[in-house]
Amino acid sequence: MNYEIICTFALVKQEDCVELLASHGVRPTSNRIIVLRALALSARPLTLAELEEKLLSVDKSGIFRALTLFREHHLVHTIEDGSGALRYELCHGHGGDDDDDLHVHFFCENCHRTFCLDGVSVPQVGVPPGFVATSASHIVKGICPECGQ
Amino acid sequence: MNYEIICTFALVKQEDCVELLASHGVRPTSNRIIVLRALALSARPLTLAELEEKLLSVDKSGIFRALTLFREHHLVHTIEDGSGALRYELCHGHGGDDDDDLHVHFFCENCHRTFCLDGVSVPQVGVPPGFVATSASHIVKGICPECGQ
C-alpha cells in the first residue's frame, strides 16, 4: 500500500497555475495565481488565516473570494477538522469534477495540524434508500508521528 | 442490514436524564436536564442556535456550558457538517467512553439538515505508520429522501 503522506503538487511555476485556472473556467488574475500557488506549495490544507499570514500582499477578502471561486469551480475543497476554521486544499482532481477529494485527512489532537493521507482512500459506505450521496469525507483524529515522538 | 435512520433515545422522562447525568459524573441541575432532554428528544443533532430557539427558558451561555460539560464527560459529541455551526448529539455509548460515536452522518445539501445513519457504521481505515488514531468521523453529503421528492 502506498503510504505517502505529503500532498505535493507540481504547480511551482506560475504558468502551470494559470493553465489550471483557465482550464477550470477561472480567469487567472494575479491574486488568484498567488493564492493557488500557496495552496499548491503547501504540504497541508490551509486556513484562510494561514493564507493571510503567508500572503501579505493580498487582502483577506481577496483570498476569501479567490477560495470561494475556486470552490465553485471545483479546484479546491474544504475540510473541517474541528479546529474551528475551515481548511482549503487543492482538489487532486481524479479526472472528474467531484466536490470532495477521495482521500482521508488526519487531525493531530496535540499539534492541531491536519495532514492529508494520500495513500488512504475514503471508504465507500452504503446509505439508506432514498438518500443520494454525492460526496463523503472521512477524518481520523489522533496523534501524528511527530507528536508521538 | 439495519437501515434505521432516526436516532431515538428513551430519555423522555426527567428521571432518566438525571440518572444518565449522575452516572457520567455530572451534577443534574435543572438546566442540564433540560438541555439533555432536548438532545434526547431530537431526531437529529442540533446546533447551539437551534437549542437556544427550542429552550427559551435557558440562556445561550447556559446551554453552551452544559454542552461543553457533557462533552467533557463523554455524554455528547460534536459533528461538523459544513453548515458552519457545530452540531451536538448524544453519544450512543456503546459501553465504552469513546469520544466519537461510531455511526455515519448525512448532510443534505438542499435542506441543510444533518441526519444520523444509525445503521451505517464508520468504516475503519488504516493510517500510515507513526500515526495513532483515536477516533474517526465520516460524513456523507448529498440529497435526503425528502428533498429528492
Place this chain on the structure above:
DNA sequence: GTTTATGCAAATTCTTTGCAATACT
C-alpha cells in the same frame, strides 16, 4: 467604456468568557 477584480472597512455569525446574582449544600 463597460465589466471584472481588489482593498479597506465593517457587518454577520458562531463561540466563548467575565462577572454579579442566585441557588444549592
Place this chain on the structure above:
DNA sequence: AGTATTGCAAAGAATTTGCATAAAC
C-alpha cells in the same frame, strides 16, 4: 458561609459583504 450554577452582557474568532477604487478587456 462556601461552592457551584446561571443570566446577562460583551469579547473573540472566523466568515462574509458593501462600496469605492483600480485593473482588465
